[in-house]
Amino acid sequence: MHTGTTLTQFIIEEQRHIAGATGDFTALLNDVVTAIKTISNAVNKGALIGVMGALETENVQGETQKKLDVITNEMMIRHNEWAGHLAGMASEEMDEVYPIPNKYPLGKYLMVFDPLDGSSNVDINISVGTIFSILRAPVPNRAAAEVDFLQPGVKQVCAGYALYGSSTMLVLTTGHGVNGFTLDRDIGEFVLTHPGMKIPADTKEFAINASNQRFWEAPVQRYVAECLEGSTGPRGRDFNMRWVASMVAEVHRILTRGGIFMYPRDTKDASKAGKLRLLYEANPMSFIVEQAGGLSSTGYERILDMTPENLHQRVPVILGSRNEVEVVLGYHRN
Numbered sequence: 001m002h003t004g005t006t007l008t009q010f011i012i013e014e015q016r017h018i019a020g021a022t023g024d025f026t027a028l029l030n031d032v033v034t035a036i037k038t039i040s041n042a043v044n045k046g047a048l049i050g051v052m053g054a055l056e057t058e059n060v061q062g063e064t065q066k067k068l069d070v071i072t073n074e075m076m077i078r079h080n081e082w083a084g085h086l087a088g089m090a091s092e093e094m095d096e097v098y099p100i101p102n103k104y105p106l107g108k109y110l111m112v113f114d115p116l117d118g119s120s121n122v123d124i125n126i127s128v129g130t131i132f133s134i135l136r137a138p139v140p141n142r143a144a145a146e147v148d149f150l151q152p153g154v155k156q157v158c159a160g161y162a163l164y165g166s167s168t169m170l171v172l173t174t175g176h177g178v179n180g181f182t183l184d185r186d187i188g189e190f191v192l193t194h195p196g197m198k199i200p201a202d203t204k205e206f207a208i209n210a211s212n213q214r215f216w217e218a219p220v221q222r223y224v225a226e227c228l229e230g231s232t233g234p235r236g237r238d239f240n241m242r243w244v245a246s247m248v249a250e251v252h253r254i255l256t257r258g259g260i261f262m263y264p265r266d267t268k269d270a271s272k273a274g275k276l277r278l279l280y281e282a283n284p285m286s287f288i289v290e291q292a293g294g295l296s297s298t299g300y301e302r303i304l305d306m307t308p309e310n311l312h313q314r315v316p317v318i319l320g321s322r323n324e325v326e327v328v329l330g331y332h333r334n
C-alpha cells in the first residue's frame with residue numbers, strides 16, 4: 001500500500017498555513033491536476049487513439065499546430081472553466097484571452113498555460129510537458145481582459161509544469177520552495193517523491209540549440225566557445241551538452257542535477273526578442289528555478305521583473321545553476 005503524501009493532501013496541508021485561505025486556490029489546483037492526468041493519458045496512448053500528427057492550422061505565432069496541441073488546449077479549458085475559480089485563461093494556442101462562458105461563475109484567479117510544450121517531439125515519442133502559471137485577477141469575479149494578464153512574473157501565485165516522460169511528474173511552487181510529485185497510475189494520484197528540489201549551484205552541463213550559433217550575440221558566443229574549449233580553456237574543465245528541444249525536460253534535468261539552459265536573443269529574426277514566450281513559458285519556469293535556488297535572466301535583466309507588453313511576447317531565456325548563470329551575466333555586463 002502507498003504511504004506517501006498525495007498531491008491533494010499536500011495542497012490541503014499547505015492551505016492550512018495560509019491565514020484566510022478559502023480553499024478556492026486548492027480547488028483550482030485540483031482541477032489543473034485533473035487536466036494534467038487527462039493530458040498524460042492522451043500523450044501516453046498516442047497513436048493508439050489517433051492523436052499523433054500535425055493539423056493544417058497555425059497558431060498565433062505562425063507555428064503549425066499538432067493535433068495534440070489543440071486537443072490538450074481543449075482539455076485544459078474544459079477542466080478549468082466550470083468551477084468558478086477563474087476570471088479568464090490565456091494559452092500559447094489561442095490568439096486572444098479565453099473568456100469564461102456565461103453559464104459559469106467567475107473567480108479571482110487567472111491562468112496562463114502552454115498545454116503541450118515541446119510538441120515537435122510528440123511524434124517521435126520524446127518527452128513533452130504542460131506549463132502553467134496562476135495569477136490573481138486585478139478585479140475578482142469580472143471577465144478578464146488582456147491587460148489583466150500583463151503582470152510581472154514576481155506576482156505569480158503558483159507555477160508548475162507536468163513532464164510526460166518515462167514517468168509523469170508534476171513539479172510546482174507556490175513561492176515556498178519547489179516540490180515534485182510522480183503520478184502513480186495504479187491509484188490515479190500524484191505522490192510526493194521529490195520534496196524541496198534544489199538546483200546545484202555549479203554545473204558542467206549546458207543546453208543550447210547550437211544550430212543558431214551564427215545568430216547569437218557576443219556574450220553567448222564567448223560563453224559557449226569557452227565551454228567547448230574544456231579543461232585546456234579558460235574554464236579549466238570539460239563540459240557536457242544536452243538539447244532535448246522540450247523546455248520542460250530541460251528544466252527538469254536542471255532541477256534534478258544542475259545545468260544551464262539558454263534560448264538567447266539572436267539576430268535570426270529582428271521582430272522576435274527570443275523564441276520562448278514570457279507569460280506561459282519563461283515566467284513559470286523562472287519562478288520554479290528561482291524557488292529552487294537557481295537564476296533566470298534575459299542576459300540583461302531578471303525575467304520575473306519584466307512587465308509584459310502582450311500575451312504572446314517572446315523573451316531571451318538564460319536559466320539554471322546559479323554560479324554558471326552568473327558567468328554568462330558577467331559576459332553580458334562587459
Ligand code: AHM
Nearest residue numbers: 116117118119120209245246247248
Ligand atoms: P513549443 O511551445 O512550440 O513547443 O516551443 C517551445 C520549445 C521549447 O520547449 C524548446 O526549448 C524549444 O522550443 C526548442 O526549440 P528548437 O526547435 O529551436 O530546438
Ligand code: MG
Nearest residue numbers: 114117118281
Ligand atoms: Mg511551448
